[in-house]
Amino acid sequence: MHRVGIVGATGIVGQQFIVALDKHPWFQVAALAASERSAGKSYGEALRDPKTGAVRWYCDEPPPAWALAMPVVEAAKLDASSLGLVFSAVESDQARELEPVYAKTTPVISTASAFRYEEDVPIIIPGVNNAHAALLERQRRNRGWKGFITAQPNCTTIGMAITLKPLHERFGVTSVIMTSMQALSGAGRSPGVLGLDILDNVIPFISGEEEKVQKETLKILGGLRNGGIAPADIAVSCTCTRVNVREGHTETVFLSTAKPCDAFAAAKAMSEYDGGLHELELPSAPEHLIVVRDDPFRPQPRLDRDTEGGMATVVGRLRRDNVLPNGLKYVLLSHNTKMGAAKGAVLAAELLAKTGYL
Amino acid sequence: MHRVGIVGATGIVGQQFIVALDKHPWFQVAALAASERSAGKSYGEALRDPKTGAVRWYCDEPPPAWALAMPVVEAAKLDASSLGLVFSAVESDQARELEPVYAKTTPVISTASAFRYEEDVPIIIPGVNNAHAALLERQRRNRGWKGFITAQPNCTTIGMAITLKPLHERFGVTSVIMTSMQALSGAGRSPGVLGLDILDNVIPFISGEEEKVQKETLKILGGLRNGGIAPADIAVSCTCTRVNVREGHTETVFLSTAKPCDAFAAAKAMSEYDGGLHELELPSAPEHLIVVRDDPFRPQPRLDRDTEGGMATVVGRLRRDNVLPNGLKYVLLSHNTKMGAAKGAVLAAELLAKTGYL
Amino acid sequence: MHRVGIVGATGIVGQQFIVALDKHPWFQVAALAASERSAGKSYGEALRDPKTGAVRWYCDEPPPAWALAMPVVEAAKLDASSLGLVFSAVESDQARELEPVYAKTTPVISTASAFRYEEDVPIIIPGVNNAHAALLERQRRNRGWKGFITAQPNCTTIGMAITLKPLHERFGVTSVIMTSMQALSGAGRSPGVLGLDILDNVIPFISGEEEKVQKETLKILGGLRNGGIAPADIAVSCTCTRVNVREGHTETVFLSTAKPCDAFAAAKAMSEYDGGLHELELPSAPEHLIVVRDDPFRPQPRLDRDTEGGMATVVGRLRRDNVLPNGLKYVLLSHNTKMGAAKGAVLAAELLAKTGYL
Amino acid sequence: MHRVGIVGATGIVGQQFIVALDKHPWFQVAALAASERSAGKSYGEALRDPKTGAVRWYCDEPPPAWALAMPVVEAAKLDASSLGLVFSAVESDQARELEPVYAKTTPVISTASAFRYEEDVPIIIPGVNNAHAALLERQRRNRGWKGFITAQPNCTTIGMAITLKPLHERFGVTSVIMTSMQALSGAGRSPGVLGLDILDNVIPFISGEEEKVQKETLKILGGLRNGGIAPADIAVSCTCTRVNVREGHTETVFLSTAKPCDAFAAAKAMSEYDGGLHELELPSAPEHLIVVRDDPFRPQPRLDRDTEGGMATVVGRLRRDNVLPNGLKYVLLSHNTKMGAAKGAVLAAELLAKTGYL
Numbered sequence A, B, C, D: 001m002h003r004v005g006i007v008g009a010t011g012i013v014g015q016q017f018i019v020a021l022d023k024h025p026w027f028q029v030a031a032l033a034a035s036e037r038s039a040g041k042s043y044g045e046a047l048r049d050p051k052t053g054a055v056r057w058y059c060d061e062p063p064p065a066w067a068l069a070m071p072v073v074e075a076a077k078l079d080a081s082s083l084g085l086v087f088s089a090v091e092s093d094q095a096r097e098l099e100p101v102y103a104k105t106t107p108v109i110s111t112a113s114a115f116r117y118e119e120d121v122p123i124i125i126p127g128v129n130n131a132h133a134a135l136l137e138r139q140r141r142n143r144g145w146k147g148f149i150t151a152q153p154n155c156t157t158i159g160m161a162i163t164l165k166p167l168h169e170r171f172g173v174t175s176v177i178m179t180s181m182q183a184l185s186g187a188g189r190s191p192g193v194l195g196l197d198i199l200d201n202v203i204p205f206i207s208g209e210e211e212k213v214q215k216e217t218l219k220i221l222g223g224l225r226n227g228g229i230a231p232a233d234i235a236v237s238c239t240c241t242r243v244n245v246r247e248g249h250t251e252t253v254f255l256s257t258a259k260p261c262d263a264f265a266a267a268k269a270m271s272e273y274d275g276g277l278h279e280l281e282l283p284s285a286p287e288h289l290i291v292v293r294d295d296p297f298r299p300q301p302r303l304d305r306d307t308e309g310g311m312a313t314v315v316g317r318l319r320r321d322n323v324l325p326n327g328l329k330y331v332l333l334s335h336n337t338k339m340g341a342a343k344g345a346v347l348a349a350e351l352l353a354k355t356g357y358l
Helices: A014-022 A066-070 A093-104 A128-142 A156-172 A209-220 A263-272 A341-354 B012-021 B065-071 B092-103 B128-143 B157-171 B210-218 B264-273 B342-354 C011-023 C064-071 C092-103 C130-143 C157-170 C210-220 C263-270 C340-354 D012-021 D065-069 D092-103 D130-143 D159-170 D207-221 D265-272 D341-354
Strands: A002-007 A028-036 A072-074 A085-088 A107-110 A146-149 A173-182 A223-224 A226-232 A237-243 A248-259 A291-294 A314-319 A327-334 B004-009 B027-033 B072-074 B086-090 B109-112 B148-151 B173-182 B223-225 B228-230 B235-242 B249-257 B290-292 B315-319 B327-334 C001-007 C028-036 C070-076 C083-088 C109-111 C148-153 C173-182 C223-225 C229-232 C235-241 C249-257 C290-292 C313-320 C328-334 D004-008 D027-034 D073-075 D085-088 D106-111 D148-151 D173-182 D223-225 D228-230 D235-242 D249-257 D290-292 D315-320 D327-334
Touching: A002 A014, A002 B235, A002 B290, A002 C130, A014 A341, A028 A341, A028 D327, A085 A093, A085 A341, A085 B290, A093 A107, A093 A146, A093 A248, A093 B210, A107 A341, A128 A341, A128 C011, A146 A248, A146 B157, A156 A237, A156 A248, A156 A263, A156 A291, A156 A314, A173 A209, A173 B173, A173 C313, A209 A237, A226 D106, A237 B027, A237 B249, A237 D249, A248 B235, A263 A291, A263 A327, A291 D106, A314 D327, A327 B235, A341 C290, B004 B012, B004 B228, B004 D235, B012 B027, B012 D148, B027 B065, B027 B342, B065 D130, B086 B092, B086 B342, B092 B148, B109 C263, B128 B148, B128 B223, B128 B228, B148 B264, B157 B173, B157 B210, B157 B249, B157 B264, B157 B290, B157 B315, B157 B327, B173 B210, B210 C229, B228 D228, B249 D027, B264 B315, B264 D341, B342 C011, B342 D228, C001 C011, C001 C130, C011 C028, C011 C064, C011 C340, C028 C340, C028 D065, C064 D085, C083 C340, C092 C109, C130 C223, C130 C229, C130 C340, C130 D315, C148 D207, C157 C249, C157 C263, C157 C290, C173 D173, C210 C235, C229 D265, C235 D249, C235 D327, C249 D235, C263 C290, C328 D235, D004 D012, D012 D027, D027 D065, D085 D092, D092 D106, D092 D148, D130 D148, D130 D223, D130 D228, D159 D173, D159 D207, D159 D265, D159 D290, D159 D315, D159 D327, D173 D207, D265 D290, D265 D315
Parallel strands: A002 A028, A002 A085, A028 A072, A085 A107, A107 A146, A173 A237, A291 A314, B004 B027, B004 B086, B027 B072, B086 B109, B109 B148, B173 B235, B290 B315, C001 C028, C001 C083, C028 C070, C083 C109, C109 C148, C173 C235, C290 C313, D004 D027, D004 D085, D027 D073, D085 D106, D106 D148, D173 D235, D290 D315
Antiparallel strands: A173 A248, A223 A226, A248 A327, A314 A327, B173 B249, B223 B228, B249 B327, B315 B327, C173 C249, C223 C229, C249 C328, C313 C328, D173 D249, D223 D228, D249 D327, D315 D327
């Protein structure tokens, strides 16, 4: 059993970590950290709204009893050295301060974007780029840390990167044009998207999102070279929008490959893609990383987001595109708060545990 | 005053024609036609649900008194020869039977797709391809009709075609990749989209829509040659989806031009584009065919669909695309039941009236 | 094992019966019946849309393999005598014809309203009025049937009747004023509620609903007398509305009791109410018929509808009302397509099986 | 022309005041006041988000040019003595500090609840209780002010009070049971209701709302006695909920009258009710205070909220109630951000101007 801590434990992503780690066979939650305001309280008390007394818990699953009783420590005072792993679910500005302190002694898996673009920090998606974990050695040497920081991808990147991987491996993806229709939960709660603003509406812009997706995709699909990651040679262009959906990011993808690839071959490559996951027997891994559906009306966020516990990316409408060279197009659906957040981070932790990085 | 008839007058598009023609300075509604079931009733009676007695009227504007009192004739028995113009708002299968009969004596402007793809039937968007009206002469000769049939574009095509026109004229559009997020009203009411199916959801497929947009765009932007239309040499690829929005189709567009064109030049070309509309002084024409906004959060369907009475196409997020050669990308919003349906057809009728085709 | 048939098996409620009966310990589905159109096909084939080939399956759970392979027989030709029980999920007009034929030989549990108001047909809610099953003997005698027909309540009645029961038992409910905010699924799919009509909206009328709730509540809470049911002496008044919620009917209840009853006593009575269910050990019974919450922001349909598998009624905001004598008010939430439809009917069947009526 | 100021001018209600006062025949906006942060800027600048530069303007109508150019002064430093009237659109805690200062010299009409329940502060709804303005004399004497404070009712109270008035006048309303289904705009934007929380949902509690409605209704319908207001002798009980509607509060009302009153008489009393408004010729007054519809599917918020510019209360489903003595029930719809906010306050100002209080 690895003793793990959750930093930012009272926030939504922190709560999702608690659910994802409940009864986990390899990880035991040994510390919960949050802001000074929550420190010294039990987790159950810390969740209470000071004004109304209502418990602010946002997962569908109820909070486990063990969590409610645990004490919350201040994130700045967390003794990471007593832990085997820290899951960090804080905002980027706090991540920038806290995570390097923890990493001196302890591995950190972060959902924040603070270190995601630094050259010695990998963005690991199990099954897609397991080998990138090797970068952590370099990071340790570079920074003189016993631990390390590894970053989770943006919730809009992850589904697209997973679906591109088998195509890139076999056919060489050269360019990608993507339009996202993102769920409300991706915007969180502070401040989040007002009901007033999204009812009967589409919002055609999400600040910073397109740049993140473009940069991360190249890094995730890049190759290890000279101890670093050489970004994949793919041109990526996105328009990211918000729609009135609670969970599940839908994305339309148009892409070009170096070698000819018809829709049938693409469907086969995606459906069969495993990336070594089965062999690793990670507890949170989906049975299929990618589920390809031939019903043209799928995937739909409400019907398909929970496929394989929200850990599979569902693809549909796979067909030829007549604009790009060797063009293909499809629609994908990825669960932004399951594979795209805490559960995805726990899966990454399982990979690191299994491959000896913890 | 041109005496006009509306066929399919009791349906939603027919109702929108009545609103669009209320107090029209050039057109006077002289006949309303519908199915046999409605024939012989007053229009007001024909709108009543036989079971509940409720009036089935679906426009925001109330039904004008003159319309409620008018008799409804059976579409198959309408004497089109007494009319100067017929607006046809029936489904395609009925259009295929009825419209050629009317066209023997009388011009027909149809919102159905029945004849839209025939080579002597133009799809006219005033300001975009006024010259295509010349095809009507050929159609008359070909078919031996005194009248003619002209078709309105699909509601998903029209906004894109309008925004492509100024770019095509100045820079030569060579390819277009588009994702639509279409409103519920585009699916009509028979059967339409159930609330159950679209709540908290996106539906990634609209049967036949992508093919229509691809084919129509080339025809609309094509040139007159040897008395026919040579389709524009543009590769168009789309993914059409349905979102939980009442009115207003949002589309993300990525395109390539032959000549270099930066976002500033594109914005200028779009904003200034007039296509000769001002000079024609058509009563239903918007002041600006295209409104370009620089607020990155616009256009939004709820906020922008009624721009210039729903007759302007609103463009935002205009910027470079790094995937396509001389790439540009933007988001557009077009009101699918105003410019994209009856009001757009009335505008086309105005063009034909002004240019001597009626 | 009781061999059961499902009539109307291809419709939504029929599909829900298949899910509710999958792996049921007491009931085995031995026949599926539907319209002539589906007869002779396998159930899987019968679900396919003849035009698009898409499978029309509307439950969250996938269709069980055993069901897809079963043959569908025509409802009018179903040999009910070979079955121990028929679940009828057809519309009322068909129910009126089909159910009496089945009942000649076989018990019928119907979700239709066709026979719900006949004086020898009970509306049984397990835990609320188990004794009403005695009426079935009289029905058999009256009608000369070996079987019988028993009716499920309307989905808007059931949650209110369940919550009123413990209060009526202890304090004597004398009057009830209720406003419902009903989910879209309650309107079904033929034609159902259009997305266009309910987006950004409330519809303040559901035809026939208020009368049903008023009549059924009195019958369910009535007492057996002289072999019949004497309606409860309660004045009930409702306004039923439709809101943009997928599943789960929310109802605000204001009521008056004969004996004084404060909110605390009411909460206790509701929370502890069991109606003999535990002792009966029915497989589909919830652990608690009524779950009372003290968080004033609950119940909410999205958060609470699946409480105890959708079989519990969730009550919140229980407090004094200052208008009615001994007034109380609360908000309740009942899952209209679980307890309020097929799963509720299966629970009723379990009660009848356990108490010797099958 | 009365020179008026708007305090809280940059907030949503402040913006609605600007729209409501644009081209007003009697009032000219002479000062805009807001927080210290906005002071010294032009109004147009003050609306800009300091981070994104986007203009935060939330009305459907565009901001008038005169407003954008006006300087914004700090609310605490506003020289009210130079104004004939102050419209106050600040939150209650600020209202408590600022309004008494302005009232020393100048009449104040406030949308805040700060002084709404004080015994010398009237809540005036033109047409309902014009005579309550007499209380302002007493307030001036009591407090030694040249000006006064008058309060607008809560947006949930106003529609109900208007519809009760003609019934109370003719038949004597004795008790009222109301359930509200309130729009998102009623919760404002700070923090407002998240899309995540209201999608596919109903929230059964709005903190403090029920108490406000109950208290205000009695005050508004009360009579002047001994220079004060004697609350009406009506028992009022409410459950207030939030639904996924943008604008327009829907309320189901069940009521009892002292004298018998059938639905027809009630409809007549409501439809004909004028309260002296026509004679006063107030520019913002609706043609009909109450519009009664007999289509049982109305009122619906999306279809009916803008009736008479959002200034009429629309009533439907008027019928007998069988629970309360001389019981009646109906559904009403009131536009919470038109009659229920700034436009309603402007109407009240018009009444005060016409009757000599300004």
